[in-house]
Each structure stands twice: as C-alpha cells, then as structure tokens.
Amino acid sequence: MYVSPEGSKYYQNREHSTIETLEEIFIKIHFDFPGSNILLAGDMNARTGDLVDYIIDDSLEYITNEDIYPIDDFNQKRHNLDKEINAFGTILIHLCKTHGIHIVNGRFPSDADGMFTSHANKGASVVDYMVASTELFPSIKNFSVIDDSDHFPITCCIETSITGE
Template identity: 30%
Template structure:
C-alpha cells in the first residue's frame, strides 16, 4: 500500500473495522511545519451487510478517533466515500459570532474561534440523507469543511481547517 521509498515518512497508525485507516505523513515528506494525519474512510450504505457483521456507528468512530489523534497531531485530512448526501446545506454554523459585549465581560477566560462563512457549495446532488446530517454535524462540531462543490477542479472530499 505504501511505496518502499516513502515508507520512512508514511506510517499506518490504525485500522478500524477494515474500513477506517489512519496514516501519518511526516513533515519531511511534504516540507510542512508538522506531520499530518489522513483518515481514509469508506462508510457502507445504511442497508449494507457490513452493519450485520459490525454493530457500530462509523461517524461516531471517526469523530472519537479524530478527537484522540488531534491531541498529538492537529492537522487532519479525511479522504472518504461516506455515502452522505448533503445537498448544498451549510457545513459551518451560520452567524457564529459572540457579541462584543459578551467578549468584553469574559475577557481572556477562554478562546472562542467562530466558524467563518465559506463560499457556497455548488453540489449537483440536491438530495439529503441521514448520513448527510451526520456529516454536517461532524463538520460543525469539528471544523471540518466539505470541498465538494467548492473546489475548482470538482474534488469531492472533506478537510479540516487548521
């Protein structure tokens, strides 16, 4: 799965349910400031026999593992086929700002990073499903953003903003 020449800089760190594979890419390979993790994930359709074999929620597993791995490596990318239909619904919290008077009162007690509104997605799939709702909730809670319909080359993936 990994070319020998890349193996010193690319490591498989976990495989879950034979469908979620975490890979660490060393910063030396990409000349980035830090390593980053890639979650390669396939979520079978809702009525798949996969769920008769594995009693799990792969969106929950992904989120749990993202929380775990982000503690050691904050740069996470997800490359996936999630069978999630989101239409053009927002993958960020709209109007997510703390009022200035609230910020003045709480001072430096906590750091709050508001979701930034991104360009609209031009998704040719107008349908939605339960997996789409789970994906959008995951995006809103984690800072992940869907590239589908935003990327000029039409790439269909999800990335976490750093």
C-alpha cells in the same frame, strides 16, 4: 476511507456506523495532537444535498468562551448537483460544524457545480468527498472529479511549504 452504505449488513451487531465512529476519532486527534488539521477523503456514502457545513454567523457575540469553542469564520458557499440527503449526510455535516472541517467538493473552479461522484443502480449521486480543516483551505489550489467509471476518482492539489527547524 470507505464507509459502508446505510442499511449494510456490515452494521449488524454494531453500536455505531463507520461515519459515526469518525466523531470519536476526531476527538482523539484533537486531544492527542492539539492544533492539528484534518484532511480526509473517500467514499463516505453520505448524501449532503445543499446542507451548509459551517455555522452561519459564528462569532463571540453568541459564544462566551473561545478556549472551549474556537471560532471558525469559514463561510464559503458549496455547490452540489446531488440534492438528496441521507442520515450519513446529516452526520457528516454535523461533524463538519462540530470539528471545524468542511467539504472540499463544489468549492473550486474545476468542480464549480459540485459534480456527481458516482453512477450506480439508483442513479447519479455525490457520495465521495474530501473534507479539510478550515486552516487547510488556503493551501488547496484545486479540486476535481474525474468522470471515468461508476465511482469517479476525486483529485485535489495542495500547495504547501516545508520549513526545517
């Protein structure tokens, strides 16, 4: 996916930015396909710094209805060389916490530091992400950033089995 940068002319005469529209898409996916998982990658022009993308101490001790709010025990620390935070980054983190998805960047040995994904006029940044549902993380075997242009490709290895019914 691609999200135009904050302040882009693309957003003139639009009520929501592309990243804000993701909330509506995630809600529709969860409604139309209960129990489905999300895997999304691309240039989101979001800068998330060191913001945590999961709810710390997420347990039924605080929530009384697990049917309305499914408990997510994800708590894997994420690293990010980019310490900046922008509005789109804050929105992305909110989406992660609300929908049980998490940023893959900065959580695997080949990207242990949370490498920069872009070198542009304003310097180095992390704006390209892969996000995945909590349930998909055990299947993700590796994630890396390939430093070979001004926008670095991100790669992910997912291992799964296919069973027939």
